[in-house]
Amino acid sequence: MTRAALSGNESLEPGSSQWWAERAAAENRRRPRDGGLSTSRIITAAVELLREEGVEALTVRGVAERLHTSSASLYRHIASRDELIALIADHVMGEIRLVRTDRGWRADAEALMHEMRRVMLSQPLPPSVGRNTAGYGPNTLRLVDAALELFLEAGNTPEQAAFTTTTMIQFVAGAADIQRSAVGRGPHGATRSDGFARLLDGLPADRYAALRTAGAVYVAAPADEVFAHGVAIFLEGVAGRLRASGLADEPERGIRPST
Amino acid sequence: MTRAALSGNESLEPGSSQWWAERAAAENRRRPRDGGLSTSRIITAAVELLREEGVEALTVRGVAERLHTSSASLYRHIASRDELIALIADHVMGEIRLVRTDRGWRADAEALMHEMRRVMLSQPLPPSVGRNTAGYGPNTLRLVDAALELFLEAGNTPEQAAFTTTTMIQFVAGAADIQRSAVGRGPHGATRSDGFARLLDGLPADRYAALRTAGAVYVAAPADEVFAHGVAIFLEGVAGRLRASGLADEPERGIRPST
């Protein structure tokens, strides 16, 4: 009771669809006070803090300080740190620009994936973001909607479009997440390869044969190139499955099927 | 100096290749004391704690308690909580069974991906695991080696094999990560869909058209099926690119090219 900051959402799990639904309702109900605190001011401050001082600085107390209040005051607007993080996650997703290129679904999907990754890497984010605590936030749903639209227009069934959208998000989020937390990369990725040679030396000589063949390029590969390759695999796979299931594939330009 | 638990690895970033190399060297140097503490006992205790009490219970103090010591004592064997997490991550990867099916690279890759996911979902893990803090640990390198081998035998160049391996890991890790943190799923995923209908009602009626078409199946889709679909897309994409680049594709059974 006391814990629910914004109404009677009792103990809904932050990030769940019910939580987002309740939050939207409560936010409409709310009357913006004088010059006081608000959820959006808190989110803005939190994102600034994140950008300027990194993930480790993102504490409830830190956000409060930036707003010249006490942490206790924030708990009138957010019920927990987890809520704050879910809100930040969706907020960041809002920076993803959704544009249609008119060059067919493959070009659109490719652009969308690169744009998602750009935004996810554009600032530090707490570990749980990029997962799906934001999954049902308004901005994230816009993204999901755009992806579903794209894959529907490509000729997929709703189920295929849904599965493909989830797969796309999983891949892009995974790639961004891993790159974000990538460790030991020097300015030119040099540090990484250096230590790697030493590392291989320490391993049993009769194993790790493939690693000795392709390990160098595996370690040194520029993240952008690897991601572009991953996108190509994904698009090729989606197109291949469209052909296999005898559904409409896209010739050269986008033709909207009468769905 | 004082901080480096296991030798002169000074301030290497936990998870970096140098850190793993240094750690392996130091571990060999070390003489196992009487019946005392050891890194592996610490890891075992940490993993037990994780399995029994979940991510939130994984504290240095909690691990110490389980070993009937003080947290200060653990710092003789690990330099920080981050080190502990990197070690746990690689330890868990060690549970991945690497088997060749003799039914060609596609079957092998498919089995490997499902096995990776199984292990990643088999127990709670801290957020940063499944990213690449474990990237250079011995068990993780065995996994990478197996994947590289697979894709090399399929006929890829070392560079293609490397890129494809990274893509595979990113996708599987992303899928597992998102599913792990999936929020609001009831016993039968019911809760999820329930709240979703209410959520859609709250959204502007003139937008989110695709979401209204495919949203239900998007939300309710069983994670296993979605993952299987994602694997199919990935394999199809890899095969497609192999054909496109004129490199050897796999007919029906595995034929080792003379790489």
Place this chain on the structure above:
DNA sequence: ACCTGAACACCGTTCAAGT
């Protein structure tokens, strides 16, 4: 030389006491 109790500098969160 090794170990660790006790302390330090933080956290997220709560709530009684203020206005």
Place this chain on the structure above:
DNA sequence: ACCTGAACACCGTTCAAGT
């Protein structure tokens, strides 16, 4: 009715004082 100082119950990490 709203706000918040101060406290609670934790953290990770350190180090002086013990053995």
